[in-house]
Amino acid sequence: MSLALRQRLFDELDRLILIDPHTHINPYAPAAATLADVLGYHYYTELAHSAGMPKARIEEPGLDPKEKVRRLVEYLAPLDNTIQYSWLVEMAQELFGFADDRVTVANWESLYDAAAARMRSPGWAREVLKKSGLEAVFLTNDFDDPLAGFDTKLYIPCLRTDDLVFHLAKPEVRGRLEKASGVSLGSAADVRTAIGRLFEHFVKHGARACAISLPPDFAPARVSPAAAVAAYEALVRDGTGAAAERRDAANFVFWTLAEFCADFRLPFDLMIGVNRAVYAGGVYQGQDLYDSRVSLIQYRELLNAFPQVVFPISVLASVTNQELASYAWIFPNVVTHGHWWYSNTPTFIEHDAAARLEAVPRTKQIGYYSDMYKLEFALPKFRMYKRILAKILAERFCIDRGWSEERAIDLGRQVLRGNVERVFFAKE
């Protein structure tokens, strides 16, 4: 009974047309050109490397895409248990007519060719969006992105700010900021002015969010104007500044971003918990890990200081999920946001989503985003989530709490679609 119920709920949820509120799509090349763009996703390269593939096999300069795929496929067998692998197979079946349930040295080439043929077809990106039930996707734009030459209603800009907060000491970053803003950066005040220009530019081009990923030891604090001035000077003068000054500078920029989010009424996506480059020998984008000892209490001052800013918050580790649910239950400006990265696997999604669905107001939960780099991943990733959502709704709401199917679907619809509109488009 429960399985048939789950299936019915899934079928209804899978009919929805969605907006994906966080991706890394390149609007000039949103879909994959070959299977190398699919298998080059760090989830596959890092798992294959972890399972034994030397990094040099795939990071050789000038490597032909087909050869890259051939080399990767040799190392896929040890991953065939993972949910990440299941994304690949479901994508291949649904988008490229793949008939097997594993990608092997025996069948990869025909899959490669079939995929390449479809990817070359005119309007492939649009077709993928349609098959995936997506009407728009959020981007992750460098702060100096011109945001020109693409449809910003379909590919919605989002101002990503990691470089500004954590790498402003690099002359190259300051140079990019000067160029993008037209402001010469002589002082902390100039930095503020320049950031304001970025917000103007982004909002003019339809940006719907500001976003940043944060290390587990970050604890934002307001810094005094004098400290901001001193910190910026130290940072420019000696390239990094002392630890305290680096922290002050990061806090000054971060706080400034929050202030502009308030001024421009942009939600500020916080993605909390990642340590960069923990595994120095890892493949491209496969070096980051984390310290799960992080608490949202570190954001206490920020959340109190900006009641008018909505903070969709993602946490990296499932052990932080209860805090996220509790903070969203208490703070009007905290919204739970998707299942991020190392928590984007079924066991954690199920535990975390169930806890949110039963304790956080239904209007304050954004169920899922794909985090994808190529459009082809939306279909299998969202389906994974919808299956888990259907399972939770079936078992914990219909069965355990006596809800009607209609009521359950309505809740699913809201976390999948309604709240994206509510939070980022101020509808409803």
Add this chain to the structure above:
Amino acid sequence: MSLALRQRLFDELDRLILIDPHTHINPYAPAAATLADVLGYHYYTELAHSAGMPKARIEEPGLDPKEKVRRLVEYLAPLDNTIQYSWLVEMAQELFGFADDRVTVANWESLYDAAAARMRSPGWAREVLKKSGLEAVFLTNDFDDPLAGFDTKLYIPCLRTDDLVFHLAKPEVRGRLEKASGVSLGSAADVRTAIGRLFEHFVKHGARACAISLPPDFAPARVSPAAAVAAYEALVRDGTGAAAERRDAANFVFWTLAEFCADFRLPFDLMIGVNRAVYAGGVYQGQDLYDSRVSLIQYRELLNAFPQVVFPISVLASVTNQELASYAWIFPNVVTHGHWWYSNTPTFIEHDAAARLEAVPRTKQIGYYSDMYKLEFALPKFRMYKRILAKILAERFCIDRGWSEERAIDLGRQVLRGNVERVFFAKE
């Protein structure tokens, strides 16, 4: 099969007559007078506020109860997914004859009136207790409570000590202590004497526990008599004392409480993990949150120093539950106690209770307490727990381990009722 089994187990567990080992019931007004006492529970006001209701809507001085309910109901729709909301609906259905499954602007007034009528009926509190299967409830009494004018067999006193440990620097608290104890507080020794008087008073009036809630950074330690003297002097002299002296003073009082618990053979309920007033703009009682980075290793010295004191321990975050289960498995004086506050939702209860039931001696687990302020909440809260308990017993004991239903019910009975007697009344 599993669902029918769960139902049978639930039905048996729901027949038990219980003692609720932790509530905030006011013995002079144990039941609600109107629905405003129900919807005024911080679970609703804070969730409604989190979902958009301005605090001023309900914290206006002199607000009429019916008007308060009207205003709250306008903001309930976004909460209708939460388990907290389900308590309200189940209570309304079971106690007030409510026939719908949601409380809306269309139906709230008749519910309000129906509830008010029943609440006005003579013997309402007794009736609620009876319908809820409760024969007694523990209170949470201020240390200077006279404990007079109510039946202490029905409303069992419990000495709550947060003020003594954390707010003794306030002249008002010391004044209350002097008045309640009849001891003039000139020194640390006087504080000890005064606290002893409180214990005498409470035990004489049938108190069955001493209790305290503790912030996540608290790590009780024995302080030397000299340090206690110095700390108390500093605290009186300058109102707070330096951080080290405040800590010493808190430790001195806390340790003194544990010593008197030993002398008077009172269990000492520790509720570990809350940070007060994290969200300064929150509604009344809706400002507290936590830092889940807490460990029971902080209680190592205490647990070793007082083998003769039973410590029923509640933890605020589910990530601390495994430590609680492990410490109860090793330390004879540690008992697991209920599912507290932000962990009092089904997903966490299920995970946490299952872990306890399979690894902690059956005699050392107190399944549940309601934490309620008004008697009407016992029924839906205990039922929530019993449903989850029945699910765990059905799936993890009867099915996974081949237990008979009778054996499973017997375990359920023990954690629901038997251990409350064992721990707080030294029965068996």
Add this chain to the structure above:
Amino acid sequence: MSLALRQRLFDELDRLILIDPHTHINPYAPAAATLADVLGYHYYTELAHSAGMPKARIEEPGLDPKEKVRRLVEYLAPLDNTIQYSWLVEMAQELFGFADDRVTVANWESLYDAAAARMRSPGWAREVLKKSGLEAVFLTNDFDDPLAGFDTKLYIPCLRTDDLVFHLAKPEVRGRLEKASGVSLGSAADVRTAIGRLFEHFVKHGARACAISLPPDFAPARVSPAAAVAAYEALVRDGTGAAAERRDAANFVFWTLAEFCADFRLPFDLMIGVNRAVYAGGVYQGQDLYDSRVSLIQYRELLNAFPQVVFPISVLASVTNQELASYAWIFPNVVTHGHWWYSNTPTFIEHDAAARLEAVPRTKQIGYYSDMYKLEFALPKFRMYKRILAKILAERFCIDRGWSEERAIDLGRQVLRGNVERVFFAKE
């Protein structure tokens, strides 16, 4: 349907012949001599003590085994809910012909006698191994174990190194090291030479792993040769050295072990998270607990420094499991290893194993080890794990992901058996 499926998968998994990759078996007395060796396991003594049995009841010098069992049985009733108790009953039923489902004051003696009779029979250890489906077990050998007089193909040596890293300040430990290695320990360089001799000895006698258990605050770091020299001198000179020197000495020895693991191609089992002697009044081996605030980020430098060493990692608390899965997903040299101690109970195993099975390459997961002191425990402990594994495979792979039973069994086989060979015997 799901239950029958679980049963079919379990039956297949239970047919496998396994190698147990971590035990505390004494190869000269691998099986129990009487039931006192079974009930003397700390899981029972500590739980019975926690439930009320005075320590002196069973730690009386010269206590007769039968009397010890009689005394323990008196205190077993409060544990009959625990999974640990279920190991006892399943063992008694499967190995000793026990027909009841509880061991009581009424039936213990016949069980004791029946067990003693079987334990006395010639070839009992071999029979237990056969009934348990084990073809070999890893030992936990003191670093100065002569490794003589037993079959090292059946009882595989493993070099346990806690004493070297954490207790080298004790003259007795240095004396044992001098004697075992034949090296006079005048300097840090001598310690290195001596440790090298231990590795030679162990590898010559078929050792397949080096192992250590580590406290939660340990964060291995490379120390400079000068610091190692100074630290060792301080440690010899004054017995402990200052905290910094103790840490340097521990790090020096630990790093040296990792270097020899690289040289000798031995996996280095890290068992992370235990605090020793937290409960000073506890029974033998029943005093250890933990602080769950630990992170694998503490092992960042080590994991990067030794890419050629395989680290099978066990974590004590389930809250660290996601980090373990993530680190194994990224670092080629990290392998997930079993479910250790306080996490070796069904709720945690289920959550933790499910998370690993769906996100870590299938070749990098060692499903289970028994950690047993007597062979009789392999059967019930491995069966517990296999039942949970069958449940996960049934529900999360066959049902949720549409896997065939054969494919699921194949994955189960790999984590139960294949990866033990792969990791410790470099096969496949």
